[in-house]
Every structure is written in structure tokens, then in C-alpha cells.
Amino acid sequence: xxxxxxxxxxxxxxxxxxxxxxxxxxxxxxxxxxxxxxxxxxxxxxxxxxxxxxxxxxxxxxxxxxxxxxxxxxxxxxxxxxxxxxxxxxxxxxxxxxxxxxxxxxxxxxxxxxxxxxxxxxxxxxxxxxxxxxxxxxxxxxxxxxxxxxxxxxxxxxxxxxxxxxxxxxxxxxxxxxxxxx
Amino acid sequence: xxxxxxxxxxxxxxxxxxxxxxxxxxxxxxxxxxxxxxxxxxxxxxxxxxxxxxxxxxxxxxxxxxxxxxxxxxxxxxxxxxxxxxxxxxxxxxxxxxxxxxxxxxxxxxxxxxxxxxxxxxxxxxxxxxxxxxxxxxxxxxxxxxxxxxxxxxxxxxxxxxxxxxxxxxxxxxxxxxxxxxxxxxxxxxxxxxxxxxxxxxxxxxxxxxxxxxxxxxxxxxxxxxxxxxxxxxxxxxxxxxxxxxxxxxxxxxxxxxxxxxxxxxxxxxxxxxxxxxxxxxxxxxxxxxxxxxxxxxxxxxxxxxxxxxxxxxxxxxxxxxxxxxxxxxxxxxxxxxxxxxxxxxxxxxxxxxxxxxxxxxxxxxxxxxxxxxxxxxxxxxxxxxxxxxxxxxxxxxxxxxxxxxxxxxxxxxxxxxxxxxxxxxxxxxxxxxxx
Numbered sequence: 001x002x003x004x005x006x007x008x009x010x011x012x013x014x015x016x017x018x019x020x021x022x023x024x025x026x027x028x029x030x031x032x033x034x035x036x037x038x039x040x041x042x043x044x045x046x047x048x049x050x051x052x053x054x055x056x057x058x059x060x061x062x063x064x065x066x067x068x069x070x071x072x073x074x075x076x077x078x079x080x081x082x083x084x085x086x087x088x089x090x091x092x093x094x095x096x097x098x099x100x101x102x103x104x105x106x107x108x109x110x111x112x113x114x115x116x117x118x119x120x121x122x123x124x125x126x127x128x129x130x131x132x133x134x135x136x137x138x139x140x141x142x143x144x145x146x147x148x149x150x151x152x153x154x155x156x157x158x159x160x161x162x163x164x165x166x167x168x169x170x171x172x173x174x175x176x177x178x179x180x181x182x
Numbered sequence: 183x184x185x186x187x188x189x190x191x192x193x194x195x196x197x198x199x200x201x202x203x204x205x206x207x208x209x210x211x212x213x214x215x216x217x218x219x220x221x222x223x224x225x226x227x228x229x230x231x232x233x234x235x236x237x238x239x240x241x242x243x244x245x246x247x248x249x250x251x252x253x254x255x256x257x258x259x260x261x262x263x264x265x266x267x268x269x270x271x272x273x274x275x276x277x278x279x280x281x282x283x284x285x286x287x288x289x290x291x292x293x294x295x296x297x298x299x300x301x302x303x304x305x306x307x308x309x310x311x312x313x314x315x316x317x318x319x320x321x322x323x324x325x326x327x328x329x330x331x332x333x334x335x336x337x338x339x340x341x342x343x344x345x346x347x348x349x350x351x352x353x354x355x356x357x358x359x360x361x362x363x364x365x366x367x368x369x370x371x372x373x374x375x376x377x378x379x380x381x382x383x384x385x386x387x388x389x390x391x392x393x394x395x396x397x398x399x400x401x402x403x404x405x406x407x408x409x410x411x412x413x414x415x416x417x418x419x420x421x422x423x424x425x426x427x428x429x430x431x432x433x434x435x436x437x438x439x440x441x442x443x444x445x446x447x448x449x450x451x452x453x454x455x456x457x458x459x460x461x462x463x464x465x466x467x468x469x470x471x472x473x474x475x476x477x478x479x480x481x482x483x484x485x486x487x488x489x490x491x492x493x494x495x496x497x498x499x500x501x502x503x504x505x506x507x508x509x510x511x512x513x514x515x516x517x518x519x520x521x522x523x524x525x526x527x528x529x530x531x532x533x534x535x536x537x538x539x540x541x542x543x544x545x546x547x548x549x550x551x552x553x554x555x556x557x558x559x560x561x562x563x564x565x566x567x568x569x570x571x572x573x574x575x576x577x578x579x580x581x582x583x584x585x586x587x588x589x590x591x592x593x594x595x596x597x598x599x600x601x602x603x604x605x606x607x608x609x610x611x612x613x614x615x616x617x618x
Contacts, residue, residue, distance in 0.1 A: 019466070059240050059241050062240050065469065074466065074467045100205040103209070103213065115233040
């Protein structure tokens with residue numbers, strides 16, 4: 001299990017780095033928006049096309065957060081049944097939940113790739129600056145597709161844990177819910 | 183089996199089964215939604231929902247207010263703004279009997295105005311207010327109860343992140359919800375302060391009086407609190423006066439909170455990275471649910487289930503208030519098993535049409551939902567805020583915190599009853615401002 005734990009920890013480190021880069025982008029968006037509002041208010045001269053740039057950036061920022069959620073097992077799960085059926089069965093339920101999440105992220109990644117392909121074929125651009133939207137969506141799709149191998153590792157870890165009866169080292173966010181964040 | 187309503191019901195049952203089998207809620211909503219929609223309209227269009235709903239969530243600029251408000255709250259905590267607002271309230275009313283608990287409520291309200299998170303508000307106030315209350319000899323029940331319940335103001339007082347989520351899913355304007363929340367927020371603060379007053383009236387030793395702050399101390403607290411007061415004012419005035427949009431308010435709030443944290447030299451590299459990582463994690467988690475929720479909503483709407491349910495319930499000829507009461511009791515019971523925000527998202531596709539069908543406004547229902555979520559944050563057996571306070575004060579038993587919560591829980595129920603019985607209280611301001 002040590003090698004698996006090390007692999008999981010390493011994946012968490014990578015995804016954390018990706019998410020932090022994404023959030024730095026969000027910070028840039030917030031500061032540039034503040035400057036835009038100030039310029040609009042004081043000099044009636046907003047930054048031209050800032051909204052176009054933000055539209056492209058936001059897609060990447062949000063997609064950059066998703067691999068971290070998968071790697072850190074931060075998805076909201078209700079473990080009501082698990083506590084009733086005993087620890088071993090609960091581990092198998094965890095593995096089943098991981099499999100379902102793998103299906104979910106794979107399906108979202110696949111269909112986003114289809115969507116991005118359609119955008120590229122249509123040659124869609126932003127409203128004002130006429131910037132092509134495809135590169136942003138390609139990067140976002142890659143980030144979402146990155147969730148698939150990560151979740152596959154998480155699923156494999158859960159299966160091994162269930163088969164060997166090894167409990168997870170520490171609960172990471174499970175059962176917490178969106179309320180924990182809000 | 184081609185009856186869409188029956189398929190809709192089976193889809194819902196399937197979703198709850200998946201959730202029971204440890205499937206993450208977002209995935210359960212999406213998978214059940216796609217499978218049931220596939221049974222109604224074919225699997226090719228059903229599969230495409232994964233792409234269309236994910237892309238509409240990722241590319242939705244309105245939703246970016248969520249990570250921006252989260253970022254603002256995190257930076258505001260790092261900057262120590264929660265301590266400033268508490269100390270300001272403490273300097274003004276802290277000397278009275280129960281004054282520190284009242285200061286905590288006001289501190290939570292003030293910090294809630296720059297942080298749309300209930301748990302973050304409770305956590306910040308536990309650090310700041312609890313040591314002061316303990317030093318003064320407050321009973322642990324009142325001290326922890328006031329913090330856990332005061333923390334819930336974080337989601338009712340604008341800018342609230344839950345209201346952004348509700349607005350998106352119910353297709354309402356966030357700004358209307360923020361305006362509608364103004365009177366309920368004030369009412370909530372008054373009721374929680376009344377709960378403190380009631381506790382110290384029954385048991386004066388629960389919150390003994392202390393020395394009065396001098397005017398010099400009050401002025402010093404005011405000087406220290408200028409940051410949080412000005413940040414809250416900028417956001418409030420900006421949004422309510424229409425100077426900037428909710429998204430712009432969120433962006434400006436995040437940028438200013440970042441500048442405060444950096445300017446006060448509290449933003450070490452470690453704290454900065456930690457803030458960004460935590461915000462990213464929460465953001466991703468919310469989006470995972472929102473994508474699932476979008477898919478579920480699409481399927482439920484297309485199944486015709488809400489219309490059938492509304493018609494069925496209306497045929498019972500039950501008074502609207504009774505239907506509302508049943509719904510609210512169901513939410514509170516559901517909150518014992520489910521986390522409330524998820525419960526709201528899962529049930530919204532069919533509950534909202536029902537409520538609207540009885541002539542109520544979706545914005546009013548949004549405020550009611552937030553109050554129900556507030557109750558869920560402190561109501562046993564889950565009560566997330568209680569867990570947060572307990573985690574930070576291990577020596578105070580859970581049962582003591584829950585005992586301390588009770589007066590505040592009653593106050594929340596009174597608030598809920600008032601808002602349900604008098605919808606005009608919530609809708610008066612949006613109507614007066616021409617937003618309804």
C-alpha cells in the first residue's frame with residue numbers, strides 16, 4: 001500500500017499545482033476587473049474586451065480545479081449505508097462510488113471533447129475582440145480528461161483497500177458536503 | 183414502459199439508490215439523469231447532456247462569482263478582518279451582560295458581509311471570540327452556541343454563495359436575491375441577539391458583564407475595523423446602488439481582500455498557496471455538483487414530472503401553507519441524512535414548480551431555502567457549524583454545544599415562521615426597487 005499511497009500523494013501534489021495556477025488566473029481576473037470598474041467609474045474608459053478575455057480564462061480556471069477535487073476525494077458522498085453495513089462492506093461501497101465517479105468524469109470528458117470539436121469546426125470567436133474560443137476549450141477539455149486517469153488510480157486504490165480490508169489513512173472531505181465549504 | 187412520469191420517478195429512485203451506495207452526489211444526479219432521459223428520448227441525446235451541461239457550467243460567467251466570493255472570504259480571514267469586526271462590536275457592547283455573545287453575533291453578521299460562507303465565519307469567530315468569552319467566564323454552552331449559530335449568518339447576509347447557486351439553478355437574478363435577503367438578514371440578527379438576551383436573563387451567570395471600554399479603546403477598535411467596514415460598504419453600496427454587477431462585486435471583493443492580507447503582511451507564501459488550494463478544492467467540488475444538478479434538472483423538466491406532481495398535489499385541495507409546512511418539515515428531516523445544499527439542488531426541479539404553482543415567488547422561496555439551510559447548519563444530528571466549533575474546541579463536549587445551540591435554533595425557527603407567514607417582508611424591498 002505504501003507505493004500506492006506515495007502515488008496518490010504525488011498525484012495530489014501535481015493536481016494542487018495545476019489548481020493553484022488556475023486560481024492565480026482567477027486572482028488576475030479579479031484584479032483586472034477592479035481596475036476595469038475603477039477606469040469605467042473615474043475616466044469612463046473601461047478596458048476594451050476584458051469580458052472576452054475573462055470568458056476564455058474562466059473556463060480554464062474552473063477546469064483546473066477539477067483534477068484536485070478528484071485527487072483529494074473532495075466529492076460529496078453520503079455514507080449513511082456504509083456505517084450500517086460494517087467497515088469491509090463500506091470499503092466496497094467506496095470502490096463502487098469511485099467507479100461511478102470514473103464513469104461520470106469519463107463521460108463528461110468525452111462529451112466535452114465532442115463539444116470542443118464542434119466549436120473548432122464552427123470557428124467560434126469571442127464577441128468583441130474576435131478571439132478564437134477553441135484553444136481555451138481544448139485546454140479545459142484536457143484538464144477535465146486528466147480527471148479520468150486520476151480517478152482510475154483512486155478507483156484502483158479503493159479496490160485494493162476493499163480487497164485487503166485496509167481502511168483509508170484518513171478521511172479526506174467525504175461526508176462533508178457543500179455546506180462544509182459554504 | 184413509456185410513461186415519462188413513471189420513468190422520472192424511477193430515475194429519482196435510482197438516484198437515491200446510487201447516493202446510498204456511496205456514489206458522489208454530483209455523479210449520482212448526472213448518471214440517473216442521463217439514464218432516465220435516455221429511456222425517454224434516446225441515449226444519443228442523453229449522452230450529449232454530459233457535454234452541453236458541463237460546458238454551460240464551465241463557461242457560465244455568472245457562476246464565477248462563486249470562486250471569487252470564496253477567495254474573498256479566504257483572504258479576509260487571512261487578513262484578520264474577522265477579528266477586527268469582532269473587536270469593534272466588543273468595544274461597543276461587550277461590557278453588557280451577554281455582551282460578548284452579542285458581539286459574536288454582530289461580528290458574524292459583519293464578517294458575513296465580506297464572506298459568504300457559514301462555516302468560514304464560524305471557524306474565524308471561534309478563533310477570535312471564544313478565548314475572550316472564556317476569559318470572562320462565559321458558560322461554554324452560550325459561548326459555543328452563539329458562535330455556531332452566528333456563523334450561519336454568513337450564508338444569509340449578502341454576498342451569499344448559496345444564493346448564487348440557487349439563482350443559477352432557479353434562473354433568477356442573484357441581485358434580486360441579495361436585495362430580498364436584506365430584511366430577513368436584519369430580522370435574523372435581531373432574533374439571535376434576542377436569544378442571547380433571553381439566555382442571560384434566565385441564567386445571568388451564563389454571560390457575566392465586564393468592564394466598559396473607554397472611548398479611546400472604542401476609537402482604536404473603530405480605526406482597526408476600518409478595513410472590514412469599508413470592504414463591506416464597497417460591496418453593499420456597489421451592488422445595491424447598481425454601480426457594479428454581482429460578479430464585479432465579487433471580483434473587487436476578492437482583489438481588495440487580497441490587498442488587505444498582503445498589505446498587513448499576513449499573506450505568507452504558505453498562507454497564499456493554502457488559500458488558493460482550498461478555494462480551488464471547494465470550487466471544483468461545487469462545479470461537480472452543479473454539472474450533475476444541471477443534468478438532473480434537464481431530465482426532470484423534460485419528463486413532465488413537476489407538472490404531474492403539482493397537478494396531483496393541487497388536486498388534494500390542501501391549503502398552500504400546509505403544503506409549505508410539509509415541505510419545510512421534509513427538508514429539515516432530509517437534513518438529518520443529507521447535507522442541505524445537496525438536498526436543495528436535488529429537490530429543486532420539482533419543488534420549485536410546486537411552490538411557484540401555489541403563487542409564491544421563486545426569490546422568496548430562495549430566501550426560505552437559505553434559512554432552512556441555516557437551520558440545518560446547527561440542527562442535530564449533522565449541524566456542520568457545530569462540528570466546526572467542536573473540532574476547534576475539543577474540550578467542550580458536543581452535547582454542551584448542542585445545548586447552547588437550542589435558544590438560537592428556536593430563534594431560527596421563529597425567523598422561518600415569520601418569513602413563511604409574511605412573504606411580503608422578503609419581497610417588499612425587491613418590489614420597491616422594481617426588481618420583482
